[in-house]
Amino acid sequence: MNLDVLAIAAHPDDVEQTCGGTLIRMAELGYRTGVLDLTAGDMGTRGTPEERVAESEAAAKHLLLAWRGNLRLPDARLENSLPGRMTLAVKIRELKPRVVILPYWEARHPDHYRAGELGYEACFLAGLRKLDPYSEPHRPFKILYSSLYADVKPSFIVDISSQFERRMCALFSYVSQYGAGTGEPGGGLFPAEQEIRERLGAIARFYGNLIGVRYGEPFVVKEAIEIGDIVAMPVRSI
């Protein structure tokens, strides 16, 4: 499979909070997008791993994904181990993404920054011809770090104003985590849903405001960004 964009995340429901709007927007542009969750969230208080994987498949439909998978690595004790890196590198060779989205390299939850580290190293390994005789080498061209929950200045922000509602629907597919009821005719919001809608709405609004749109998702890249036409540059200066 040749994906244009692959987001790699520690837990099911991570991308729905951090870069799901961007994935929807890319799918709407005709790109093939995918998500690889590293764990099934088996240490979570609510829901079984099987439920969360099933919920992530329902969320995938809202996100318009061409592919979604789960490596079922151990949750809450994700390690940047050689077997973990190798498994992920071989998966990257199979999926051949041009762009990979990883969690930002600093985070409160160790799984999140480990997923970023593991993803970065696996992208490098995936490009080595001699890594594995059964798969072709493939190194992603671009690595973006999703920085929504990191307190850092984004390198760029994607306008997700038209994708925000669909992203919320994807998140609320995780019924075991956020309760049921949203989107049903006549059904009110559960308090937990109301709270998370307000919180994620405020965060997306904050980043949107930085580029003069309603909702946005922030990303960091390690390399510089090239601009060919400075006259057509968006976002009014402050």
Ligand SMILES: [Zn+2]
């Ligand atoms: Zn998470």
